[in-house]
Amino acid sequence: MTHGQPDSALTLRQRAEEKLKTDGDVTSKTLSSEETCQVIHELQVHQIELEIQNEELHRTQHDLEAAKSRYFDLYDLAPVAYLTLSKHGLILEANITAATLFGSTRKELLKKPVTNFILPEDQSVYYLYRKLVIEGKKTQGCELRMIRADGSSFWAYKYATSMQGGEYLVTLTDITKLKQTEEELRRAKIAAEAATVAKSEFLANMSHEIRTPMNAIIGVIQLLEMGDLSQEHREDLCMAKKAGLDLVRLINDILELSKIEAHKIDLEISRFDLRNEIADTIKLLSLQAREKGLELTYSIDPDVPTLLKGDAGRLRQIIINLVGNAIKFTPVGSVALQIRKDAEDTDTVTIRFLVHDSGIGIAADEQGHIFEPFTQADSSTIRKYGGTGLGLTISKRFAELMGGHIGVQSIEGKGSSFWFTVMMDKQPG
Ligand SMILES: Nc1ncnc2c1ncn2[C@@H]1O[C@H](COP(=O)(O)OP(=O)(O)O)[C@@H](O)[C@H]1O
Ligand SMILES: [Mg+2]
Structure with a gap:
């Protein structure tokens, strides 16, 4: 018998007879009638046991075959094209979808090197990714152009998974439209x-x-x-x-x-003292505030490093825009500039500037638009307050150029709090 193949009924009988001879035949001994009954009973039970086992064996075999055919159905009818490749890239199996993708029959694909179906210019991509799969990176995806039976080409996403025995399973998706x-x-x-x-x-x-x-x-x-x-x-x-x-x-x-x-702005970096810069800027704006009878104040938290390296001119421009707006849109009350530290490391500091006012505020649904060019909160603004709607856009771009952000919190009729951050180098020493 070759290993793994079941015995035919005849050889099984012969083997059993031989074994019985070597083990000693019980029936050759003289048995009492009681012992004979016992042996016959044992034999009957044993036979029934064998029949049950046989039935189970049949059932398992049937299940196995059903599973196998289900697997083939899944492989064949999957909406993805499957190829099973040998270690050396020969097509061993192909499903129906793969054959359809190449516009050929399954037979025309089998036993051919997969490279026959890859555009010469893209074969290096195939070899590179095959090397990666072989080198142990189990699954690899790449994009390459493949050739149909009629000679036309299409873009495919190829996904290879290595399997036992050096074979690998490849799935192919047509991505021509996507490309x-x-x-x-x-x-x-x-x-x-x-x-x-x-x-x-x-x-x-x-x-x-x-x-x-x-x-x-x-x-x-x-x-x-x-x-x-x-x-x-x-x-x-x-x-x-x-x-x-x-x-x-x-x-x-x-x-x-x-x-x-037009990306034609470069920051002009110089050393400056934030404290002096803020004092000067506020002095410049205090005239406008005084004319409207508004209180204008500012504070710098004591832990903010103030000897900095950065674009002081652009920083001043953002502050003028935000504080200028606060003054413009506040009929009575106050405007306050607050300066805080957000984060600091050995070389840099992120500073947060907050401008609070007790003015007309901005409706919630307008707050998202006001940073866009030429946008004002509502159309009556331009009639009443003038302006161009560019100040906040410019401020946003400047803050972003300086590694920061800008935003607002506001309640209509109560006031607004604009904030922005910038990251600046600290002066060494
Ligand atoms: N502090 C503020 N209070 C109320 N509304 C504001 C304030 N700041 C800005 N806005 C609203 O945002 C719009 C855009 O501001 P901005 O870009 O500076 O343009 P401009 O000042 O030229 O109108 C303003 O027209 C106004 O509607
Ligand atoms: Mg403005």
Whole structure:
């Protein structure tokens, strides 16, 4: 008998007879009738036991076959293309989905090297990932182009899992559509980015060009103001000057924003003392606050390091924007600037600036938009308070350039608390 194969009924009988001979035949001895009954009983029980065992054996065999056929059905009918490859990359098995994917029959795939179905340019990718699977990184996925029976190619995601005996199981998914969409998106992104930069560059150039004659116009108005004028003409000139200054402010904001968008802004880093910087900035703003009868205060927590290295000019601009807004949108009460430390390590410190006001506040559904360019909380703002809706956008970009964030908490009718953070280097020593 070869190992593992069941005996035929005849050889089984012969083997049993031989064994009986070597072990000694019980029936050759003379038995009493009682002993004979006992032996017959034992034999009957034994026979029934064997029958039961036989039945169970049949059932197990049947279950095994059912499981095997279920496995083949799963393999064959799975919506994923499966290939089983030999150690050397020969296709040993392929399911129906794989055959359909390649537009061929299963027979045409079997026993062929899988590389026959991979585009020559992408074979290096296949070999690289096969090496990884062999080197013990059990499962590996890669993207490569494969060839159909009709010679056309498609993008496939190939996922290989090594199995016992050096074979491996490969699943293939057609990702051609995904690749096309990816490529279209990439092209669209490049085009959109180029368009944004071009637009910002145009804006930057335009606003620069407008600013020069505007400054000349304001200069001439200032010269005229020095002359002998009637009251009426003086008032007219004053209005013209105010409009001119507003325009220059708007142009400056647009110039600043477009420079940021065109990635033409570099931080100007210098050593400065935060304490002096804040004192000067608040002094600048206190005139506006006093004119409106508002209290303007500031505080710096004692643990904030104040000898810093960073872009003091841009930091000042954010503070002017936020405190300026607070003053503008607060009819009565107070505005307070608070400076705290958020985090610190040996070289850097993250500082949090908070601007609280007791002003008109911002409706909850508007709070998300006000950091976008040219956006104001509601359309009546521009009529009542003027402005361009660029201050917060510029402040947000500056805070982000300095490694921080910006945000607001506000209750309509009660007041607002704007905050921003920046990360700055500490002066050594
Ligand atoms: N402190 C504040 N209180 C109430 N509303 C504010 C405050 N700060 C900003 N806002 C709202 O956010 C909008 C955008 O602000 P900003 O970008 O500085 O533009 P601008 O000041 O030119 O209107 C303002 O128009 C206003 O509606
Ligand atoms: Mg503003």
